[in-house]
Amino acid sequence: MSRKEVYAHKPYFCTLNSDAVKKGVLLVNLGSPDSPTPKDVKPYLDEFLMDERVIDVNPVLRNIIVRGIILQTRPKRSAEAYSKIWWPEGSPLIIISERFAKKVREQTKMPVALGMRYGSMSIKKGLQQLAEKGVDEVLLVPLYPHYAMSSYETVVVKAMEDQKKYFPKMKLTTLPAFYANPDYIKVLSKSIVDGLKDFEYDHLLFSYHGIPERHIRKNDPTNYHCKIDDRCCFVNSVAHHTCYRHQCYTTTELLKKELALDPEKVSSSFQSRLAGDPWLKPYTDYEFERLAKEGKKRLAVITPAFVSDCLETLEEIAMEGKHQFMEAGGTDYIHIPCLNDRDDWAALMAKWVNEWEADGILPV
Structure with missing residues (x-):
């Protein structure tokens, strides 16, 4: 997908509400390996580093850099780092994101799903959860305050690709980067x-x-x-x-x-x-x-x-x-600490998604 297409989808466009559609929300964060072990860290790093918006070089060169060099040693070091911060319940980022999604879900009438850009908890699975609930218009929420091609942009691109391939009748609207809201x-x-x-x-x-x-x-x-x-x-x-x-x-x-x-x-x-x-x-x-x-x-x-x-x-x-x-x-x-699942942060996100659901208004 070209950058021109991504820019065309930029979040300054909003969709007016219609009683003919059922709306839902997909929150998307970075992701995590399934466990703090080299076995699980390696495929996670492979997906992450092979993203053309993360290491933005010629695909052949990227393959050499990532699979020929980085993945030969880094999974073990990264697994050791993950082990230092891993919670008994699992990945901190996943657990925190799930707690946040639960709080947002409790404050809106719309279905709210959670997906990750990388790892087994994919964007596709999040969209599938919404589709199974009859949702045909989704507010995509990249959980990044700032716009960067290796974070916010890659979430938007991946969501658009999955939507077009697997959910062609579904419509996506994207929450703007909220760094100055x-x-x-x-x-x-x-x-x-x-x-x-x-x-x-x-x-x-x-x-x-x-x-x-x-x-x-x-x-x-x-x-x-x-x-x-x-x-x-x-x-x-x-x-x-x-x-x-x-x-x-x-x-x-x-x-x-x-x-x-x-x-x-x-x-x-x-x-x-x-x-x-x-x-x-x-x-x-x-x-x-x-x-x-x-x-x-x-x-x-x-x-x-x-x-x-x-x-x-x-x-x-x-x-x-x-x-x-x-x-x-x-x-x-x-x-x-980051905002994590603070009550005021969850309430603010719920306010934004409810305003979009009611009037098609997105925060600026």
């Missing part, structure tokens, strides 16, 4: 206040998931605006609708304003990069060292690119991040 900012702000309770920080770091710089340029519909410098993200442009970097910085700025944060005590960074091409900077792990060496002894970290805690937040930030900061000279460190 005022109600979302208020809920996220409240979660930060709750997370900082009784913790006096020297610095508050907003750590967003990293992506290659080339993804920013590929998603620039103007082909010239995104220069990834200190200016382009703050000069108004249609490119901002699909610019992950701009959207991350916007979230930080809105939270700073909502919480009246001291700008000298707040910064943004990007985590989870792979070796090779340049990724968005500054890098979170470098920031841990820099901040500690600058005398910021008490650090709080929030990960606003995720709505559910997962490997990248629980292991990389809450565990490894703390170790890196302490090794560099820090003394106190906390990771503020």
Whole structure:
């Protein structure tokens, strides 16, 4: 599917309500291996890394990189990381997403299904659950606040492909990226206040998931605006609708304003990069060292690119991040949890889906 087709489906289009259709909701998160073992982690990583919107290189080269190199060693290391954060009930991301879906379901009359972009809990299965309940119009909800080709966009593309192939009579409408929605900012702000309770920080770091710089340029519909410098993200442009970097910085700025944060005590960074091409900077792990060496002894970290805690937040930030900061000279460190299944977050999502069901209105 071409990027032009994806853009044509962008969520700024909404569908008017009709009594002739039955509506439903499909919540979609990233996914997880079935267990924290190399046997289950390997096929999960294969599906994830072979996605052309994650490793966006020639298919032959991608096959060599992923199956010839990465999958020879990484499943074991990733399984060890998953083992550190695995819950008795299963994958934290899956369990949290299920709890969130249950709370949303309790606050709407529509059927609400849950799917994952990768892994056995697929988007197709989620659409099938809705189809079996007679749903013929679906609100697709990528559980990502920001637009990126390797997260939000790939969910939309996969859902469109599965819908056309398996459910041709079903209609999809997509929830917009909600990174700047005022109600979302208020809920996220409240979660930060709750997370900082009784913790006096020297610095508050907003750590967003990293992506290659080339993804920013590929998603620039103007082909010239995104220069990834200190200016382009703050000069108004249609490119901002699909610019992950701009959207991350916007979230930080809105939270700073909502919480009246001291700008000298707040910064943004990007985590989870792979070796090779340049990724968005500054890098979170470098920031841990820099901040500690600058005398910021008490650090709080929030990960606003995720709505559910997962490997990248629980292991990389809450565990490894703390170790890196302490090794560099820090003394106190906390990771503020993601929104997860907070009651106010579930209520906000229910409000959005109910407004869509009643009037075809989508949040902006």
